[in-house]
Amino acid sequence: ESLWTESQRTRAGILFREYPDIKKAYYLSMRLGLIYHQCKHKDTALTRLARWYDEVDRSGFLAFGRVARSIQTHYPEIINFFEKRSTNAASEAFNAKIKSFRSQFRGVKDKAFFLFRLAKIYA
Known part of the structure; x- marks a missing residue:
């Protein structure tokens, strides 16, 4: 106001x-x-x-x-x-990024390769 x-x-x-x-x-x-x-x-x-x-x-x-x-x-x-005035907002945001990344590729077939690419992009 x-x-x-x-x-x-x-x-x-x-x-x-x-x-x-x-x-x-x-x-x-x-x-x-x-x-x-x-x-x-x-x-x-x-x-x-x-x-x-x-x-x-x-x-x-x-x-x-x-x-x-x-x-x-x-x-x-x-x-x-x-x-502590802390929330889980950072982990929720990161989880949303992972879901978005996964949806771009229409799912995950090779879990190891998915985790490798995820680590390279967001690490």
């Missing part, structure tokens, strides 16, 4: 005035993002995630309920992010 242009600010004001549910949903999603950007300690993040979860329950939005349940399901992995 702080990066919005004046016309975006005007359009958002009109949109939020006409559709208050969109405004509520927008701020719920922004608060979740702020937890990840601002919290540096695991305990603080746990507290803020719990508060966010309570807000989602009170809001009644089904889509946010699914997100909240997903967070509950993967709580230990999510909290690990706040300890």
